[in-house]
Amino acid sequence: MVGRRRHGGRGSGRGQEQVHRGAPRRALTQPAIFSSKKSCECLAQRRRVTFEQACRGTPAGRPVRVYADGIFDLFHSGHARALMQAKNLFPNCYLIVGVCSDELTHKYKGFTVMTEEERYDALTHCRYVDEVVRDAPWTITRDFLEKHQIDFVTHDDIPYSSAGSEDVYKHIKEAGMFIPTQRTEGISTSDIITRIVRDYDVYARRNLQRGYTAKELNVSYIYEKKYRLQNQVDRMKEKVKTVEERSKDFVNRVEEKSHDLILKWEEKSREFIGNFLQLFGPDGAWRQMFQEQSGRMLQALSPYQSPSTSPSVSPTRGRSPSRSPSPPSHWVSSSPKGGIFSSMSEGDNDDNDK
Numbered sequence: 001m002v003g004r005r006r007h008g009g010r011g012s013g014r015g016q017e018q019v020h021r022g023a024p025r026r027a028l029t030q031p032a033i034f035s036s037k038k039s040c041e042c043l044a045q046r047r048r049v050t051f052e053q054a055c056r057g058t059p060a061g062r063p064v065r066v067y068a069d070g071i072f073d074l075f076h077s078g079h080a081r082a083l084m085q086a087k088n089l090f091p092n093c094y095l096i097v098g099v100c101s102d103e104l105t106h107k108y109k110g111f112t113v114m115t116e117e118e119r120y121d122a123l124t125h126c127r128y129v130d131e132v133v134r135d136a137p138w139t140i141t142r143d144f145l146e147k148h149q150i151d152f153v154t155h156d157d158i159p160y161s162s163a164g165s166e167d168v169y170k171h172i173k174e175a176g177m178f179i180p181t182q183r184t185e186g187i188s189t190s191d192i193i194t195r196i197v198r199d200y201d202v203y204a205r206r207n208l209q210r211g212y213t214a215k216e217l218n219v220s221y222i223y224e225k226k227y228r229l230q231n232q233v234d235r236m237k238e239k240v241k242t243v244e245e246r247s248k249d250f251v252n253r254v255e256e257k258s259h260d261l262i263l264k265w266e267e268k269s270r271e272f273i274g275n276f277l278q279l280f281g282p283d284g285a286w287r288q289m290f291q292e293q294s295g296r297m298l299q300a301l302s303p304y305q306s307p308s309t310s311p312s313v314s315p316t317r318g319r320s321p322s323r324s325p326s327p328p329s330h331w332v333s334s335s336p337k338g339g340i341f342s343s344m345s346e347g348d349n350d351d352n353d354k
Contacts, residue, residue, distance in 0.1 A: 049151055051179075057091040064090045066179075067150040069098035069136050071105050073112045074192050075122040078184040085181040086154040087128040096148060097129050098136025108138055108162050113193070139168050145177075154179045205231055 054064040068086045072079050087095045102116045114122070116134075123132045137144055140153060157180035159167040172178045196203060204217055205227040214224040 051152075051176075054090045054151065063092040063094040065094050065096060065149055065151045066090070066154055067096045067098065067140075067145075067148065067152070068154045068181075069100070069133075069140070070155075071100055071109065071112065071189070072097075072119050072123060073105075073114050074189045075114075075119070075126075076187055076189070076192065078187040080126060080128070081184045082154075082156070082181045083126055083128040086179075089152070089154065089179060094130050095128055096131045096133060096150065097123050097126075098133040099123055100138060101135045104135075104138050113189075138162065139165070140172060150177075152177050152179050154181050156181055156183045158183070201227070 049064065066086050066089060068083060070079070083095065083097065087093055099116070099119050102112060105112055105116075112119075120132060120134055123129050133148065144150075153169065153172045155169060155178070160169060162168055167173075169178055204219055204223075207217055208214070208219075208224065208227050209231050214221065219227070
């Protein structure tokens with residue numbers, strides 16, 4: 001087997017490892033190296049081993065060959081977990097998986113979803129499988145055990161009644177070659193098919209929408225029209241739901257913007273009121289400016305004050321103290337007689353009296 005040490009060949013280990021290291025990388029569509037179809041060639045003479053010896057990793061020179069069989073339709077995690085248990089039974093284990101053909105399966109169990117080629121291929125891609133036996137027998141015979149040098153057979157412990165027998169593994173159990181595995185609850189091929197049958201209308205409508213014909217789905221003309229109408233109704237519901245969600249989103253955005261506008265308006269209003277009070281309030285700048293302007297106007301409109309005279313200095317020099325001083329020539333008399341000229345003439349007369 002390429003990339004794996006040939007069990008029983010002592011001198012071929014290093015060469016095989018070198019081939020594995022230098023081998024080109026395989027494409028993703030090809031099976032992995034550990035799922036080669038070639039069987040393990042045991043060159044050493046085969047001897048029956050006990051369960052205790054197998055657990056200790058003996059016999060030396062070859063692995064313990066474990067066989068697991070089944071239909072493996074719709075390969076799922078329950079199948080993989082059972083094969084994982086079989087692979088981990090012993091430290092040095094070589095797992096052989098037998099897959100029954102479509103002919104045997106349809107005869108003894110029923111119709112399968114996957115074809116035998118699809119089921120074979122699914123097993124080759126499982127990491128726990130070392131070898132796949134195609135067209136495996138429904139009941140394990142002694143000749144089959146000898147041909148594939150099988151040490152132990154593994155399956156779940158539930159009696160498997162088929163082909164006129166209460167348990168097809170009864171003779172294996174009596175020979176001490178049977179090792180049970182635990183089933184994974186909640187997952188099986190029957191469970192998956194039950195889910196599909198339960199939601200048949202949903203899957204039929206989905207496949208019609210994806211381009212499958214009614215003939216391929218084995219659907220009548222009436223049901224085809226019914227499913228297509230339901231698909232149209234679902235699309236309309238989805239559109240209405242989308243419009244509703246968009247409308248809700250639009251309303252939420254409008255509310256958020258309205259809230260922001262209100263907050264900005266309140267902020268601007270407070271700023272406007274504050275500026276107004278600074279200008280026109282009791283202690284505002286406008287009142288101070290008005291008071292200053294009023295003071296300047298009153299000062300401009302008020303008459304000039306008379307000049308102050310000192311008591312020690314006489315307003316007229318060289319004039320006798322007995323005579324009262326005469327008003328200056330530029331003063332205007334308020335008496336109705338004479339007016340300005342009369343005042344001036346009186347002053348002149350006084351000067352002439354000197």
